[in-house]
Amino acid sequence: MTDNTNAISLVDRRRFLKLAGVSSSGLILGATLPNFQPAWADIAGTAAKDKSAAPLNLFVSIAKDNTVSIVCHRSEMGQGIRTGLPQVVADELEADWDLVEVVQGLGDKRYGSQNTDGSRSIRNFYTTMRTMGASARTMLEQAAAQLWSVPVSECQARKHRVHHSASDRSASFGELAELAATQKVPAEDTLVLKTPSNFNYIGKPVATYDTPAIVQGKGVFGQDVILDDMLIASIERAPVLGSKVASVDDSAARKISGVVAIENMDGGIEPPLFHPLSGVAVIATNTWAAMKARKALDIQWTDTSHAGHNSAPFIETLKQRVKQPGKVVTKYGDVASSLADAANTHSATYSVPYLAHASMEPPSATAVVKDDHCEIWACVQVPQGTQQHVANALGLTPEQVKVNVTLLGGGFGRKSKPDFAVEAALLAKKMQRPVKVVWSREDDIRHDYYHAAAASHFEAAMDDGGQVTGWQQRTAFPTISGTFAKGAEHPSNGELSLGFADMPFDIPHRQCETAPAEYEARIGWLRSVSNIQNAFGVCSFADELAHLLKRKPDEFLLELMGEDRHIDPNQGDFEYGNHGASLKDFPLDTARLKQVLAATAAKADLSQKGDHAQKAGEGWGIAVHRSFLSYVGIATKVAVENGRVAIKEMHCVADVGLAVNPDRVESQMEGSMIFGMSLALMGEIGMEKGAVTNSNFHDYPLLRMQQSPKMSVTLLGTEHAPAGVGEPGVPPVAPSITNAIFAACGERIRDLPVNKHLQLA
């Protein structure tokens, strides 16, 4: 932890109330946080150099009526963060969870990073939240000591009261709140954190805070925001990157009742960053009128250099490129000689197509602009990024933009890009009325920031004894850096840190390389990012070698991982990201990876199953992967009958360190398995002439209930510090499926999705 993390201080109450919208009085604490880097900076390799501490604050307040308000400054998108972070504070505070109110933090840089991405909300804020809770608890105990004129060491907070057992007195937190607010804030080194055996909530399956509202349809998402006098906008956007409106005939659209205005949206900017796309917005009194009128627009678009982009030949081109020598990232030993001298070699090339996020809630934002002030309500993962980009578009400062974060109907990385909030702000300014921009499903599928189409190539050298002596891997995909800077053609170190250059096998001669790929469509990070293609390649190729050498894949994998050790992938110009954490605090620990592998194999009882083929037409596949500082193994059983494949079982073993809320960790792993099945079995965005050919769930299908198999989740390693949860379950899913398909029927699927090769049962 950095020095400035826990400078807890009393906070000016009016400022707090203004910031958090809490109506209470009593004790309020703030904590200074270090200035975390936004994830896109990590990945794009453009991290800001300014490490000076942003002064700022997380808050807990205790009202006289006993209500404890805890601010959640991160966005809730289904991962349960509005439960997880507050339950940590509540535990150290000795608060009664039933008296806790969760307040969603506004966008404000004084909170430190609010970018809800990179699977890092818990791992980056766990200790801070504990310290905050402990500080407040200590001040309540000090207040009680003063009230009763007894030593503070004799006062103990327990379940929302402070007790003095010697005199059998106690007082509620609410009764003590005002006096507590006058206490000196304890120095961090004097704080006594609870021992884990005394935890009331940490490590317990506390029920999700928002569930009662959600099951009654009362949760407010971005699409649900309604303001007085509000107009609705539906925007027809340029189908190809860089294209602009050339001409528009809106005469038919204007005749539709309810239409108030039709406005051109400037755009076509490259690099695209988070700028709105060029388009024509229909602004109407209701959503249906806006959508209907939009269909009546006749728009001509300007030509762009991306209009020749076709995804299928593009992927073939990438597959050819990765077979040629590329740019060396890291190099150990002499892989060329090992291949030349090998008794046996094997090579394979894999591909993953473009993928869309397809969160159930299409993006939506509502804005009001008055003079030099803008207020936004939006389902964004990046409230401060939203402030910044809206401010840039309107010519305001970020402080003049107030961002209210609604619930997010899924995010998966799409809502880290606030382009839709900028659209709302620009239109609200033009209309001088509140405007809600409603993205349709077609808008969402066609104008995403896509997961990059990717190709990877592997070559292995083996000796007479069946030992792998050389391993060459090469990858090519349009980099996320291209979203921020023109001309980037090779993956960044950040992207190569996601399961590529940190590949865990102990092979004497190995080399990682990249090949170039053109940036032809908006590219962004999708749940687990490049780990998707990297784990698919690495875990597939290792499985291929196992079968070639007639070894049981799980045993072979254990052997490839070698001795228990900590890997440091840094070499030369390659700086290993380690998901923003130090290798000292979070080593790349093969012992943990091997434990997860062994536990995954045991869960599927693979020791009884030879080469994993169980009987004709059925097979098991296994894959393990470390990402976001967590270690996850997946074992999958498939059945292939008459060319149709069905997933029968899937088991997940995850070492995510301490699970603050094990139920939410399990639910994230369940969701990761289903997310992984969707992308592996049926996920593919196609592009022709630069435009996306998919449009809705009929041609960009997601897994449905009847395709969802029996599944289990096992958590290991809870003695370690908390690590990432939201994303690390996804990467091993696809290779576990294709490995199982090979075991079942001998067909090796190297190009996702599976349904290009086999029908889905």
Added chain:
Amino acid sequence: MELTINGKVHQVDVDDDTPLLWALRDELKMTGTKFGCGAGLCGACTIHINGNPARACLTPITAAKGAKITTIEGLSDTGDHPLQQAWVKHNVPQCGYCQSGQLMSAAALLANNPNPSEKDIDSAMSGNLCRCGTYPRIKAAIQDAVQYYNAGEQQEKQGGE
């Protein structure tokens, strides 16, 4: 136009081709029914029309005239429908966006088939997508709710006699 929603009569002034979804969300400010695809592919807007599940995004307002419409807001008064209770018990929702539709599909299933098999559940829920992947918990919650639901129905019947 007059619409009967959750037992109350509402007046809406919209074009005849307006889908019920937008009358609910924009005109009546009942946002529990969600917009997911606009094409009947995801089930996020599932409501009941005369007790049968329907997609509000594909139901023209004219087709809803005179019918008894139930939305998530009317599934129970206080969130105590057996399915809502089971959803809480199993901690089903993740992001929650699809859950109104999931609950309405499940409620229609139980109302029409008090003892659904796993296949019946799969079939009734096959039109409801969940990107977060809550299917295993939805299924478990429905199976759990069945017994409470039937006990409740039994009581209601006895009470009525």
